[in-house]
Amino acid sequence: MIGIQRKIWTLTALVMFIMASIWIMLTYYNQKTQDQYNDILQRYLYMNEVTTTSSQTVNSLNIYLLTPTEGNLSSLRRSEQQLKQARSSVGRLRNGENDFALTSYMNLIDSLVETTDRSVMFKSERENEESTRAFAEATRISRYISEMTLQLIDIELNTYDRFYRSIIEQAEELKKLGIWILLAITFGLLLFTYWFSLSITRPVQQLTKAAQELAKGRFERQITVTSRDEIYFLATTFERMRVNINNLILEIREKARLESELQQSRLLLQESQLRSLQSQINPHFLFNILDTLSKKAFLEGAEETSDLLVSVAGLLRYNLKRLDRAVTLYDEVRVMRQYMEIQSARFTERLTLVTEIDESCLSVQMPGLTLQPIVENAVIHAIEPSESGGTITVTIAAEGDVVTVEIADDGPGMSEDKIRGILEEREMQPEGHSTGIGFGNVVRRLRLFYGVTDVIEIRSGEDGGVRVKLKLPKIRRSDTYDKIADRG
Known part of the structure; x- marks a missing residue:
């Protein structure tokens, strides 16, 4: 400015x-x-x-x-x-x-x-x-x-007679040069003074014209000033005043119409909620069907199919819980194992799960559906594209005041842009064939749950593989997550 x-x-x-x-x-x-x-x-x-x-x-x-x-x-x-x-x-x-x-x-x-x-x-x-x-x-x-x-x-x-003559000639030329320089400087100063005066008077004229329009009740026309000086700040304040007055007038004009539309919207909302309830399937009815199928498969000797149905029922029941409720790391590990049992039935020997879990750390609290989306991301991007499959390693250990959960795969790795997008919570959309919880959603809920930002690390090696490390505090210092859950 x-x-x-x-x-x-x-x-x-x-x-x-x-x-x-x-x-x-x-x-x-x-x-x-x-x-x-x-x-x-x-x-x-x-x-x-x-x-x-x-x-x-x-x-x-x-x-x-x-x-x-x-x-x-x-x-x-x-x-x-x-x-x-x-x-x-x-x-x-x-x-x-x-x-x-x-x-x-x-x-x-x-x-x-x-x-x-x-x-x-x-x-x-x-x-x-x-x-x-x-x-x-x-x-x-x-x-x-x-x-x-x-x-x-x-x-x-x-x-040096020629030198004396050249000095006289130079003196004459210098005199002419001085005259031309004086004329050029005078002309340049006149142009600069004209531009300088315009830079001050033109914004004032624009502001005066805008004030005349407002005096006539024309609040729709925007006030624009091209300068970048004190007059610009004055015009900006004037523009804010115009916008506020115009918004107030529009609000008064549409108040009655908004009230009638609000009443109509409430009726439409009630109707849509009723139709939504009518279109839903009772989750308990679905669980009963899965339990019946599991028992029937067990009685018929299909033990693997029975176990798979049990895992599907448990995973579905867990996913239907509200995500804003705190669970224990034990619950998350159990659901993660059920998910891996389902994926093992799909990929057979192509998928290998290696776990190193300190049982004393499983009582720490964390937001629901945290481990399963991360493991699911590793399955989708590291195991599924590879014909030879791969290995997913889950390690849980205590490190001072935190419990570290490390999930590693030996896939092709992850780009720095995608890692940055996940950590900045910009990649929120899950894959089309996932269970519906995006990686960025997990990062956001973890930070909200513990009240700290340094709760997750993502590293990708030069030779491939992704290593996701969660640092879960043993003692929570934020109750914002619980307040949001209570309001929900």
């Missing part, structure tokens, strides 16, 4: 950014021109330094020849050293225009240093005439250096 205050700060920041950009650009071009000027001036200073140091060297040589002392000799050597440094600085000024002249210039400097050293050597050997002649040669070379300096400076002036 962009508030009005934030829009104002954005406009201010944009203007400051543009001003800073212009200042940085002008500073950059000014600094660039100044650096170029400094470079040219430094070239002239280097050449002038050569002229100065050459004259100083000749002067120091003259003083030494007149008064040959150690102090004057040291002064001469310092002058020569300065001349060599100046020569080194001048060597960095070489370019295509002054290459030949600069080479001659540097040779003159070397000749001056050599001539000076030769004059000092003759003086030390007391050959005054040769020393004087060398001094005259050094004086002439120094004069040549001064003349060559003027020539090099003239060459530099000719070389």
Whole structure:
């Protein structure tokens, strides 16, 4: 959401950014021109330094020849050293225009240093005439250096004449660029200001128009504001008020009709309940039939069929109980065994049940029809698709304050998406050929029964197989399940 205050700060920041950009650009071009000027001036200073140091060297040589002392000799050597440094600085000024002249210039400097050293050597050997002649040669070379300096400076002036002209042209271009930038910035700010004003005035106009519609009694039209600022919150509150008023009007208009329809619905409900009762089969009558068939099969010698009918009757009787009543783990294990006896008759040797049960744990309470749907899920997805069948292992043991019930199969496994769906209670629908209790329903009832979420774990190995682990607290800390049962 962009508030009005934030829009104002954005406009201010944009203007400051543009001003800073212009200042940085002008500073950059000014600094660039100044650096170029400094470079040219430094070239002239280097050449002038050569002229100065050459004259100083000749002067120091003259003083030494007149008064040959150690102090004057040291002064001469310092002058020569300065001349060599100046020569080194001048060597960095070489370019295509002054290459030949600069080479001659540097040779003159070397000749001056050599001539000076030769004059000092003759003086030390007391050959005054040769020393004087060398001094005259050094004086002439120094004069040549001064003349060559003027020539090099003239060459530099000719070389950088184009640079001076380009600076003038750049100044003109910069002036034109500044005008265009100013025009562009002015145009951009006008557009931005127009958009900025619209972002504030347009929502106000929309809200004003909606208020006029409400004043005319048109509560059906929705109030829409496209902005995302404080006006949006005002429009949202206004829309809620419109909806509430509109709902109240509709409620008043339909009150009489709803009352008559409610009375008619009650009559239809009573009629449908009567028809439902008439269409039901008495469960006790069905149990009596199954018991009769079981005894008849036993008398005829079909003991397996008799046991199967007993298991079916027990499973049916248990399934007809209300799911919101608490049972013991013993009851769940018994019903699970009855279910497995029925499935063993169906799959024969393809189905193997392995149980490891701690009898001391069977008194713990749990919601009804919990183990049988989990085992049924393993039969449907692990045993039934496999031609060779498989094994289902049920392990019950005590671990501290909880009783763990682990149901494992060696089937193809379960995807992570399906495991996540079961744990998030999204997969609530049972398989079409199951007894009707979905896996997600089991998870929901377990969490509601114990009042905790960490009551079940589902793991699937990389090589297949699913391992479902129930962690049943020995002491319940929630009675929500019982309250729901009492209200039912």
